[in-house]
Amino acid sequence: MSPSLFSRRGLLVGASAAIAGAACAEPPSLKAAAKRAGRRFGCAVEPQTLAADGDFRDLVAQQCDLLIPENAMKWNALRPSADAFDFAAADAVIAAARAQGAQVHGHCLVWHEAMPNWAAGPIDGPTARDRLEAHVGAVAGRYRGAVASWDVINEAVERNDRRADGLRRSLWLEALGPDYLLTALDAAHRAAPQARLAISDYGLEYDHVTWMVEKRGTMLALLRDLLRRGAPLHALSIQGHLLGAEPASFGLGLRRFLSDVADLGLEIYVTELDVNEQTLTGSAAARDAIVADIYRRFVDTILNEPAVRFVATWGLSDRYTSKTEMFPHADGLDVRPLPFDRDLRPKAAARALQAAFQRAA
Ligand code: G3I
Numbered sequence: 001m002s003p004s005l006f007s008r009r010g011l012l013v014g015a016s017a018a019i020a021g022a023a024c025a026e027p028p029s030l031k032a033a034a035k036r037a038g039r040r041f042g043c044a045v046e047p048q049t050l051a052a053d054g055d056f057r058d059l060v061a062q063q064c065d066l067l068i069p070e071n072a073m074k075w076n077a078l079r080p081s082a083d084a085f086d087f088a089a090a091d092a093v094i095a096a097a098r099a100q101g102a103q104v105h106g107h108c109l110v111w112h113e114a115m116p117n118w119a120a121g122p123i124d125g126p127t128a129r130d131r132l133e134a135h136v137g138a139v140a141g142r143y144r145g146a147v148a149s150w151d152v153i154n155e156a157v158e159r160n161d162r163r164a165d166g167l168r169r170s171l172w173l174e175a176l177g178p179d180y181l182l183t184a185l186d187a188a189h190r191a192a193p194q195a196r197l198a199i200s201d202y203g204l205e206y207d208h209v210t211w212m213v214e215k216r217g218t219m220l221a222l223l224r225d226l227l228r229r230g231a232p233l234h235a236l237s238i239q240g241h242l243l244g245a246e247p248a249s250f251g252l253g254l255r256r257f258l259s260d261v262a263d264l265g266l267e268i269y270v271t272e273l274d275v276n277e278q279t280l281t282g283s284a285a286a287r288d289a290i291v292a293d294i295y296r297r298f299v300d301t302i303l304n305e306p307a308v309r310f311v312a313t314w315g316l317s318d319r320y321t322s323k324t325e326m327f328p329h330a331d332g333l334d335v336r337p338l339p340f341d342r343d344l345r346p347k348a349a350a351r352a353l354q355a356a357f358q359r360a361a
Pocket of ligand 1: 070071074113114154239272322
């Protein structure tokens with residue numbers, strides 16, 4: 001066989017094999033990288049989106065081994081009236097997770113937002129206690145064995161409400177006092193004794209933001225107090241809504257905070273990771289690079305703490321993110337907060353997450 005043909009044929013065969021190989025090669029899998037680092041990677045989902053968009057459903061299955069219902073397990077999704085539950089959407093998330101072999105982190109049993117109109121007004125103590133225990137018991141009980149961990153109370157801390165304990169003046173606090181936290185955790189533990197129970201909050205991430213540093217102190221005091229009073233509390237969920245406009249100050253302060261939480265015997269979950277890039281300008285590639293660097297810096301620091309058990313983004317693709325409505329670009333640029341783009345292709349942020357998990361392994 002003439003060298004030219006061989007070399008050309010050889011090259012052709014080699015090239016086609018390489019292309020075939022590349023085409024068949026699995027794209028990077030964040031859940032595989034996370035598993036090698038002893039963690040899980042997941043994302044928040046809406047059941048109707050998974051049902052309607054098979055390509056997106058396949059991406060979630062390929063990338064995630066943990067799912068969080070973005071809205072399906074909130075009061076306004078579950079409670080059409082005081083004496084009725086509608087579990088259809090929540091059940092669909094459980095079914096999707098089972099189909100993908102993914103774990104479920106439930107969100108959220110008690111919150112001051114997403115309350116249906118019939119339950120949003122102020123109520124007296126006994127009514128609040130009955131309502132809280134009935135709801136938490138019914139929901140955590142229904143998903144006993146199906147939901148591995150829960151955000152039992154979401155966003156309980158609000159220092160601007162000027163309480164000495166830093167607690168938010170929510171309808172639950174006004175009706176029951178600080179004991180509502182213990183009441184909710186106890187009700188969840190009775191209904192689902194195996195579930196890991198967390199409280200969740202935002203604004204704990206940045207070392208240079210004074211109110212966040214202060215909130216870390218308030219949160220630590222709250223965790224210590226709950227544990228001292230025997231609360232069945234197993235974890236802190238750090239939401240991780242990061243800010244494109246801020247310097248990525250995820251340094252010693254954050255590491256110390258994570259270590260202090262872990263020293264209480266608690267696990268740590270990152271449950272709502274994304275980057276608000278509303279103030280960023282320039283090309284998509286330029287914005288993606290900045291967003292990726294923020295992901296990298298935050299997740300590198302987070303994964304230094306062994307107590308961190310999973311990292312979940314608040315959505316997986318820019319095709320579906322609540323930031324499109326909540327934080328649109330003034331000039332109509334597409335919103336790009338998540339690891340995969342609208343065409344479900346991995347962005348720099350996906351590669352940054354992959355590399356961070358590889359470094360942590
Ligand atoms: O499903 C209804 C739809 O039927 C109706 O036509 C439409 C009209 O407004 O509303 C739809 O419900 C919306 C729901 O998202 C689903 O899209 C609600 O109005 C809207 O308030 C709700 O917003 C969610 C928000 O929490 C409040 O529950 C966002 O999607 C969700 O991303 C956001 O997530 C929160 C976390 O739970 C807690 N941490 C902060 C995070 C971001 O705000």
